[in-house]
Amino acid sequence: MTSSIQDFGKVAVLMGGWAAEREVSLKSGQAVLDALLSAGVDAHKVDMDRNIATVLQQGQFDRVFNIVHGRGGEDGELQGLLEVLQIPYTGCGIMASAISMDKLMTKRLWLGMNMPTPAHRILEADTDWDEVVDALGLPLIVKPALEGSSIGMSKVDARDALPAAFEMAAQFGEVFAEQWVTGDEFTVAILGDEVLPSIRLQANNDFYDFEAKYQSDETQYFCPSGLSEDSELEIQALASRAFKAVGGHGWGRVDVMRNASGEFMLIEVNTVPGMTDHSLVPMAARQHGLSFEQLVVSILETATMGRKV
Numbered sequence: 492m493t494s495s496i497q498d499f500g501k502v503a504v505l506m507g508g509w510a511a512e513r514e515v516s517l518k519s520g521q522a523v524l525d526a527l528l529s530a531g532v533d534a535h536k537v538d539m540d541r542n543i544a545t546v547l548q549q550g551q552f553d554r555v556f557n558i559v560h561g562r563g564g565e566d567g568e569l570q571g572l573l574e575v576l577q578i579p580y581t582g583c584g585i586m587a588s589a590i591s592m593d594k595l596m597t598k599r600l601w602l603g604m605n606m607p608t609p610a611h612r613i614l615e616a617d618t619d620w621d622e623v624v625d626a627l628g629l630p631l632i633v634k635p636a637l638e639g640s641s642i643g644m645s646k647v648d649a650r651d652a653l654p655a656a657f658e659m660a661a662q663f664g665e666v667f668a669e670q671w672v673t674g675d676e677f678t679v680a681i682l683g684d685e686v687l688p689s690i691r692l693q694a695n696n697d698f699y700d701f702e703a704k705y706q707s708d709e710t711q712y713f714c715p716s717g718l719s720e721d722s723e724l725e726i727q728a729l730a731s732r733a734f735k736a737v738g739g740h741g742w743g744r745v746d747v748m749r750n751a752s753g754e755f756m757l758i759e760v761n762t763v764p765g766m767t768d769h770s771l772v773p774m775a776a777r778q779h780g781l782s783f784e785q786l787v788v789s790i791l792e793t794a795t796m797g798r799k800v
């Protein structure tokens with residue numbers, strides 16, 4: 492699909508919001524806004540707050556570029572509002588957004604379709620911790636179903652540490668434990684009908700601490716990821732199936748790990764991934780021959796509404 496820049500009409504670049512990822516979203520949003528403006532799009536910054544319905548109606552926007560990360564913007568809430576207002580928007584619809592925001596729902600869906608994802612157990616206050624450790628082994632990872640950016644997650648090395656890890660994660664709602672995957676970590680971006688080259692993420696710390704990884708500048712990114720041609724095709728096909736399974740539309744990013752036996756394991760889907768020029772989707776796009784500006788315009792071209800699946 493090629494649209495002329497004028498066809499986009501008046502575009503709201505929705506950023507900010509009220510989730511923990513607000514600051515990241517403002518950075519992503521500014522980068523998207525600058526790129527759209529330099530492409531000649533009539534783009535406007537809109538910092539999303541609870542008055543968003545009025546702001547969008549009064550502004551008479553023709554399209555929304557949604558770059559609000561996390562709750563409110565990435566979980567179906569905003570998508571439902573945009574459906575009511577009948578404004579075409581980038582990214583997934585209501586259902587795919589809501590499912591992807593919930594890591595546990597996403598895993599259930601993948602498991603129902605026989606897709607590979609690490610074994611897991613739901614954790615509750617009266618859970619039999621021994622059964623969990625027997626089933627998943629150690630170490631394992633404890634995650635809240637709903638948070639992002641590693642919030643509330645911890646690696647558990649000993650059975651006795653499991654209840655405390657559960658307590659910490661439980662502040663954020665439903666919690667599950669997942670089998671620890673020892674191996675390489677990848678992420679695969681989806682753009683329209685295309686799957687972009689995989690990126691391999693490598694923390695420099697010997698101590699494989701994902702929280703430190705995201706806070707430190709030590710993480711290295713490889714794109715091309717170094718996978719063999721066959722493995723690259725395999726991970727791309729898997730990411731594409733995983734994205735379609737949740738009903739994904741437009742663009743997104745699928746996190747994948749490879750276990751010690753060389754099998755790819757699906758971790759999660761991000762439906763509004765970061766978009767600063769240091770972010771992962773732009774990195775994969777660049778490897779695919781798309782500049783940041785071309786990427787942003789391509790994402791805007793996918794804006795639709797209605798049933799997106």
Ligand SMILES: Nc1ncnc2c1ncn2[C@@H]1O[C@H](COP(=O)(O)OP(=O)(O)O)[C@@H](O)[C@H]1O
Binds near residue numbers: 670759
């Ligand atoms: N099962 C797992 N085994 C080992 N490391 C994991 C596992 N799941 C997640 N991680 C690590 O934790 C990071 C964050 O997990 P993820 O589920 O992607 O949540 P989010 O990106 O929303 O914080 C991953 O990028 C990876 O480094």
Ligand SMILES: [Mg+2]
Binds near residue numbers: 746759
């Ligand atoms: Mg992730």
